[in-house]
Amino acid sequence: MSRGDKSAYTDKQKRKAEHIEEGYENRGVSEKEAERRAWATVNKQDGGGKKGGSGHR
Numbered sequence: 001m002s003r004g005d006k007s008a009y010t011d012k013q014k015r016k017a018e019h020i021e022e023g024y025e026n027r028g029v030s031e032k033e034a035e036r037r038a039w040a041t042v043n044k045q046d047g048g049g050k051k052g053g054s055g056h057r
Helices: 011-026 031-046
Strands: none
Touching: 011 031
16 A cells, blocks of 8 residues: 555545544644644554454453
8 A cells, every 4th residue: 555545444444534634734733734644543443444353352
C-alpha cells in the first residue's frame, strides 16, 4: 500500500477520521494538518487498516 492510500481502511474508520478532521479544522488547524492528525489518531486507536482472519486483535 502506498502512502496516502486509504483503501485499506473500513468505512467506519474513514468516517471517524473525517469527524476528527472536522473537529481540528473547527479549532483553527489547517486542512492538511487536520487530516494528518485525524489519520494518526485513527491509526493509534484502531491499529491501522482492516484486520482479517482470526488471531488479530
